Amino acid sequence: MTVIDFTAFIGRLATSSGETILPMFRTSLAIDNKSTPGHEFDPVTEADRAAEAVMRRMIKETFPQHGIVGEEFGSENQDAEYVWVLDPIDGTKSFIAGFPIWGTLIALLHRGTPVYGMMHQPFIGERFSGDSQSATYRGPSGARNLAVRRCALLQDATTYTTSPLLMNDADRAAYGRIESQVRLSRYGGDCYSYCMLAAGNLDLVIETELKPYDVAALIPIVTGAGGVITTWDGQPAQHGGRIIAAGDPRIHEAAMKILNG
CATH class of the missing domain: 3.30.540.10 (Fructose-1,6-Bisphosphatase, subunit A, domain 1)
Known part of the structure; x- marks a missing residue:
């Protein structure tokens, strides 16, 4: 089947x-x-x-x-x-x-x-x-195929997280290093953030402490639109944990380096 x-x-x-x-x-x-x-x-x-x-x-x-x-x-x-x-x-x-x-x-x-x-x-x-x-x-607004947008540099990126308050102190500090470099950061969104990334409206989503049911459905949407979604250490995302999604692999790589110190 x-x-x-x-x-x-x-x-x-x-x-x-x-x-x-x-x-x-x-x-x-x-x-x-x-x-x-x-x-x-x-x-x-x-x-x-x-x-x-x-x-x-x-x-x-x-x-x-x-x-x-x-x-x-x-x-x-x-x-x-x-x-x-x-x-x-x-x-x-x-x-x-x-x-x-x-x-x-x-x-x-x-x-x-x-x-x-x-x-x-x-x-x-x-x-x-x-x-x-x-x-x-x-x-x-009708029906259309989704496609991420290309963004080569963090300083040109828009990033989302549901709330830094949901992160532990070390993860919040790591996210803060990303936030200090991007063009725009916004809070809220939950599942909508990943869908807006797939639609080409933002560039980076960074979360922590997700459960499998928080992220499993979003993985094919992000990857189907041409994006990348992994854990912070580059592993498959379907088991949850600390998650990073990006529209451009260059942004994904740059953000991972910062998140991992």
Whole structure:
């Protein structure tokens, strides 16, 4: 079975999760904190849980032999040939604040490698998808192929991170060295930052402490658009951790040297 065989089903997953989430966006939802005392606030809502439950049910009904890894309900059969990696709302903090800078992440792994990814933002009506060979956008402005932009020098680059406050002291200092050299740095974005990189609107995304479900769907989108995404030490990104994505390999190399001292 090829990736093409799965694309229509992935579209249905995105539609169903969006229909589950949207009635709860910008409403007075109860918010639970998943983190332990003394750690960073990690919110979860009924929208997160309900959307993942819908997608899990559809996957189990259609592909019962497949594995699933999800943010809210853990892992099942994760050693299967095909594994779905789900983040029902990446950017829950923006979601609970009423900002539409969040998305549903759906990744398909084949023997451990992400072969297809989608970021769906149902409020805006945007879908970014990729299969490592190409990446596409569909939304209010139509449909088009995605392509990163070339940027040879850090001083010409625009960089994003969700927040330096999410980094430990050493990583924050390393990121600060990048920030002091680039033309523009901005905070926020979560999954949207990687999609904007794939769309050619920014040049560098640097994050830490990501989980597999935070990044797996974004890897085929970035690489399909011609970009590079690895860990800070140049390893494959699908296991999470400290992640760097770049539109131009020259920026990727220059930033890695600075991040690694």
